[in-house]
Amino acid sequence: MLKNSISYGHIIQVANAVGSYLVGLVYVDQPGLVEEGKGYFLALKNESFISLKPILQEQPENPLINTVSEAMKEPIWADVSGSDTFVCRLLKNSMHPNAFVIYAASQSEKLTDVEYREITISNQAITMEPVSDKMHDLLIGESPTSLLRKPIWYNSDSELFALEAMSQKGLELYFNVTKLQASLVRGEITEAQFESLVYAEGGYYHPDPIYMKYVEKIDELGLLDEWHDHLSIDDYEERNFYLNQVVEGLNS
DSSP states (O other), X not given: OOEEEEEXXXXXXEEOSSSEEEEEXXXXXXXXXXXXTOBEEEEESSXXXXXXXXXXXXXXXXXXXXXXXXXXXXXXXXXXXXTTEEEEEEEEOTTSTTEEEEEEEESSOOOSSOSEEEEXXXXXXXXXXEOOHHHHHHHTTOOHHHHHTSSOEEOTTSOEXXXXXXXXXXXXXXXXXXXXXXXXHTXXXXXXXXXXXXXXXXXXXXXXXXXXXXXXXXXXXXXXXXOOXXXXXXXXXXXXXXXXXXXXXXXX
């Protein structure tokens, strides 16, 4: 099998009712050959790599807006023989030219002794061990998308980041719809115009008063145009602080 080696990776494997899934961050040696959303063979044993070419072409029904959690529920996964092998999918991330969010689901790869396993890859050296008690508390009850959006992912320089769980096209759509929400909050467009523009973008209208207030807040602070597919821990905590302010204001 032709290989696209993984030079760095920080991955968490999670046990579930049917097997396990994994999510995380990887750097691959040949990023230009990766197609978002398509299924690649993933090996995490004596060496770490994905197949050079996809082995599954199927994509989620609407790959532009599906998150990783939604993709996990689609009938687009297959088990492969051999321990610590998966069919994975990848999403480009702009933090590094070789960086991708990786996600996979498997019925055959089960965790028997632990609920969560942390996998790190550095220069082809792979370590697999149970997560720390502190990490365990952060992971309990979280969906795959929620896990990625927590600032628990180390890059190759040991810096912590939160990761977005959408394709680049999906993230662009999400960002455009968020900017339209800001225009609606500022009174620059009517609700009818907002709905029409959202549908024209290819999105859907799902009003959320908390999120609308949050959009208003970050727009006032000039943070709306700084939306990225990854956030440093400081940026994450700043946005979380403003979100908590909005929630407390609505509940007071």
